[in-house]
Amino acid sequence: MxxxxxxxxxxxxxxxxxxxxxxxxxxxxxxxxxxxxxxxxRVMICTSFFELFKIGPGPSSSHTVGPMRAGNIFRELVLQYFTHFGTEGNYRIRCELYGALAATGHGHGTHRAILAGLFGQIPQTVNTRWLSNLFETPGQMYMPDFGNLKIPFTEHDIFFDYTHNPYRHPNTLKLVLLHNFRPVFERIYYSVGGGFIEEEGNIAHTANTPQPRYAYHNMDSLLWVLEEQGLTIEELLMQNEIAITGLSEAEILQQIARILAVMHQSVQEGLKKEGVLPGGLNVYRRAKGMYEKALQHTQHGRHAEALFARLNAYALATSEENAAGQMVVTAPTNGAAGVLPACLEYLRNDCLVPETLLQKGLLVAGMIGFIIKENASISGAELGCMAEVGSAASMAAALFSFCNGGDIHQISTAAEIALEHHLGMTCDPIKGLVQIPCIERNANGAIKAYNAYLLAAGRTGIGKPVISFDQVVEVMRQTGQDLSHKYKETATGGLATSFGWGNMPGS
Ligand code: SF4
Structure with missing residues (x-):
């Protein structure tokens, strides 16, 4: 050789x-x-924790958060154009949606998110009530403000192409600036999952991308670096975050605390509310009732039922908030936003784990998300629901393992087990809403994450697991590639087309 x-x-x-x-x-x-x-x-992981965990409105990171960011980025380009060339004449903006963005864009509020972005709104701070009312009145004209020019925009300026996607990604949106009805310039954006946006012609990682202090691209290389450097996982992740973001450790912890606070709030808000979720499917909120059941189980000493009911209630709470278009955190996506908050709430409320440990645990969960995103995908439109709820459960299993004293090998095994038992899971949301099967799926994801942690912790004295975390990520990638497009957030197969809509109380 x-x-x-x-x-x-x-x-x-x-x-x-x-x-x-x-x-x-x-x-x-x-x-x-x-x-x-x-x-x-392989190229190393340069993603920041705060790119993965983003605060924003429901119901979908790829269909709501990403398109809002794209609208906002395009708005900045239009403003720059007007600075150089003036605002004389008749300007309009046209939007074209392709692939899964077209197929389930109405149910996910993609059209509202794009308009909000053109208005200069960003996901972290947008008023969710204002957002959910956009386009509610047919034919209404909106006038987003571009400096001293207002450009008229109606629902007819958004074109949903249900049959044809000439672009390389299943979640594609094109924005075009028109001057006197002729195109001036256009941008093509890919919403690649978790609210991440890529622009056609722009390479995501360049030599100028901030570099992590300790490079890794998968679990195997991460284990190698940890051993070489004699670091704990939380030390390595913090050093990388400092290098990528330029923030101090105190600032990073403060921002993680903010992410945790939004997750906590989404659970608490969801536990208070009742009634039917928007969208016409007649799906009832169940988190509050489930939590009351959990309290009864605790009172009667039914410990197993109490544990399951609490995890269910917390996950339902955030997922129902997401389905109602309220503020949640992409974890790693909005569709899967209920899993990690549920597990964090359980650790916080019911196991009395301190916030400082939860902050480090969330960093560790983020690392699992980075590896899956880099080597496969976290997008339901690319690989089906295993990429969303499967990834979230894998991240949550790592969180449980870390907070219960697991070392990096146990963390990796817990993440592997959770992901392995989501392989093949399709994305087939009824009516393109993030409700059925998504809401219950988050509850099951939280419970599977807990069990994966238990299964990993119980592996003592029997050597290395047969399947590694990296192998299961690769299998997920291959399985997702083999899935028919019907099962990739297009609502054209599975549950989405097998039964009638609107006649089911709950799911
Ligand atoms: S089925 Fe899964 S991947 Fe698809 S929208 Fe629902 S949560 Fe997201």
């Missing part, structure tokens, strides 16, 4: 794009090109 090939096969630590290019030149000379291909060299 020559030196280049030996180096490549032993390559555990990920390298930067710059290093990748330099090493590739080196490899090209000395290595066997048939075996060593540039795509085998």
């Amino acid at each position: 020559n030196n280049g090939l030996r180096y490549a096969r032993n390559l555990k630590q990920p390298i930067t794009i710059k290093q990748c290019k330099e090493n590739w030149r080196y490899f090209a000379v000395i290595a066997d090109k048939a075996i060593l291909r540039v795509q085998n060299i």
